[in-house]
Amino acid sequence: MIKKMRILISNDDGIYSPGIIALAKVASRFGEVRIVAPDVEQSSMGHAITSSRPLRYKRIRLGDFEAYRVNGTPADCVALGTHHWQHVDLVLSGINLGLNLGNSCWHSGTLAAAKQAALLGVRGIAFSTSVSENKDPDFAKLEPYVAKVIEMLLEEKTMDLVNVNLPEKPKGIRWTRQSVRHYDGKVAPSKDPMGRPIFWFTIIPLQGAEEGTDRWAVEHNWVSVTPLRLDLTDEKELGRALALHHTPPISTGTSGALKGNKTSANATNKQARHRKS
Numbered sequence: 001m002i003k004k005m006r007i008l009i010s011n012d013d014g015i016y017s018p019g020i021i022a023l024a025k026v027a028s029r030f031g032e033v034r035i036v037a038p039d040v041e042q043s044s045m046g047h048a049i050t051s052s053r054p055l056r057y058k059r060i061r062l063g064d065f066e067a068y069r070v071n072g073t074p075a076d077c078v079a080l081g082t083h084h085w086q087h088v089d090l091v092l093s094g095i096n097l098g099l100n101l102g103n104s105c106w107h108s109g110t111l112a113a114a115k116q117a118a119l120l121g122v123r124g125i126a127f128s129t130s131v132s133e134n135k136d137p138d139f140a141k142l143e144p145y146v147a148k149v150i151e152m153l154l155e156e157k158t159m160d161l162v163n164v165n166l167p168e169k170p171k172g173i174r175w176t177r178q179s180v181r182h183y184d185g186k187v188a189p190s191k192d193p194m195g196r197p198i199f200w201f202t203i204i205p206l207q208g209a210e211e212g213t214d215r216w217a218v219e220h221n222w223v224s225v226t227p228l229r230l231d232l233t234d235e236k237e238l239g240r241a242l243a244l245h246h247t248p249p250i251s252t253g254t255s256g257a258l259k260g261n262k263t264s265a266n267a268t269n270k271q272a273r274h275r276k277s
C-alpha cells in the first residue's frame with residue numbers, strides 16, 4: 001500500500017480564518033491533512049517563537065479536518081505539529097488574507113510557518129491572497145490555482161521554501177523573484193482621544209515593481225511563485241570581502257588583558273572549526 005503524504009496546515013490569521021479551510025480542502029486531494037494553527041490572529045508576528053511560557057493546544061473539529069488550536073505563533077504551531085505528527089512530508093501555510101510580497105516577507109507570519117518547516121527539514125509553501133475592505137476572497141476561484149501550484153511544486157525535488165501570492169482574478173502562474181527595491185512599511189503619526197501622540201506602523205500599497213518580481217506578477221494578475229532560501233548570506237559581498245581582506249590576526253602582547261583576548265580568540269576559532277565539521 002502506498003503511504004499517503006502527510007500535509008500539515010497552518011496560518012497566521014488564526015485557526016478560524018476562512019483561508020485555512022480553503023487550503024486544507026485543496027491539500028486533502030494530495031494527502032492526509034492535519035491543521036495546527038494559532039488560536040488568535042498572529043499576522044505580522046514574523047518568525048517569533050514562544051520560549052518564555054509553555055505552549056498548549058486544544059483539539060477541535062474544523063469542517064472535515066482534525067485540527068489543533070495553539071496558544072502560540074505560526075512557527076510554534078509548525079514545531080508542535082511536526083513534533084506530534086511524525087514524518088510530515090509537506091507544510092502549507094495560509095491562505096493568508098492579504099498579500100505577502102517583496103519586503104513584507106520579512107514580517108510575514110504566513111511565510112514564517114513555511115520557513116519553520118524548512119528549518120526542520122520539511123518542505124514549506126506559503127499562500128497569500130489579496131483582500132478588499134468589504135468582501136472575503138473568492139476561494140472557489142483560487143482553488144484550481146492553489147492545486148496547480150502544489151502539483152507543480154511536488155514535481156520539483158529541491159525547492160524547500162516557496163512563497164505563493166494569488167491575485168483576486170488569476171490568469172495564470174509565473175515564477176518570480178522577491179521585489180526588494182521598495183519598502184512598504186511606514187509610520188503614520190496620530191493623536192489618541194486625550195491628545196497624546198500615537199503611531200500606527202502601517203503597510204502602504206506599492207505599485208510599479210520591476211518585471212519578473214512577485215509584486216509585478218500580482219499587479220498583472222499572475223499567480224506569483226517565488227522560490228526562497230534560508231541562507232541569508234550575501235555571497236557577492238562575502239566574495240568581495242574574502243578577496244580583499246584576510247581576517248586580521250588578534251594582536252599578541254605580554255599584558256594579562258591581551259593574553260586573555262588571545263585565549264578567547266582561540267576558543268572562538270576552535271568553536272568555528274567545530275561547527276564546520
Ligand code: MN
Nearest residue numbers: 012013043096
Ligand atoms: Mn495574516
